[in-house]
Amino acid sequence: MLVKNHLKSVLTSLFMLNIAFTAIPMSLALVYNKFDNEFESHTRLNIYFLGFTLGVFMRQTLKAPYKLNNRLNLIIWTTVVLIMGGITFVYKFVQLLVHDGFIYATSFFILLRYFWGLSLCWVIYACHNGYGGIVNTFLTLPPFVFLNKLTYCMYIIHILPICTKIFKIRTKMYIQTDETFNLFISVYVVTILLSILWTLAFESPIIIIQKHMLRKK
Structure with a gap:
């Protein structure tokens, strides 16, 4: 109720936090420019x-979402596709700049992640409110619906097959495209199988119990 009555204030505060958690890590990256780790956890707070x-926005506007005309929807989708395509293209180059000691590379990383997350927010919002078009049709195909039910468990346990695979390596590994692809496929398949077991054993029963507990009498 508090959020609903002060939605603009809450969203403004969250927006300011987004700006702060983007600006502060960028400033730290410029001050401590010799620290070339692009995986610092504090750089992901903005995401x-x-x-x-x-x-918060979708929850509070669930019953009355904003209406967009087709022209504006097309403009936003075009912008989002260009942003995500551009980020996909330059991400590897920026990653190489980090390891080459380019002082602005970490700041670029922070901005790239933020705009990628912003684009994903639009994809989620648009598909949820009927503005997704072919993107929504593609993402709601049965295989993706099935994987969607496993995503949280995959997020939790994916580190186990990764560590199991990596820690078994006893010789130098030459990073090549085919080797990386084979590693990804093996880890991904094992993660899916473990996630199915984890979902059936823990997540699904807990969701059912929660529904019974929260059911209105």
Whole structure:
């Protein structure tokens, strides 16, 4: 109720946090430019709060979503596709710049992740409210619906097959496209199988119990 009555204030506060958690890591990256780790957890806070902002916005506008005309919808989708395509193209180059010691590369990483997350927010919002078009049709195909039910468990346990695979390596490994692809496929398949077992054993029963507990009498 508090969020609903002060939605604009809450969204404004979350938006300011998004700006802060984008600007602060970028400033730190410029000050401590010799630290070339692009995986610092604090650089991802803006993405977490961006998702939180979207969740609050969608929850509070669930019964009355904003209506978009076809022209505006097309413009936004075109922009999103261009942004995501551009990020996909330049991401590897920026990653190489980090390891080459380019002082602005980490800041670029932060911005790239933020705009990627912002684009994903639009995909989620558009598909949920009927503006997804062929993207929504593609993402709602049966295989993706099945995988969607496993995503949380996959997120939790994917580190296990990765560590199992990596820790068994006893010799130098030459990074090649085919080797990386084989590693990805093996880890991905094992992760899916483990996620199915985990979902059936834990997540699904807990969801059913929760529904019974929260059911209105």
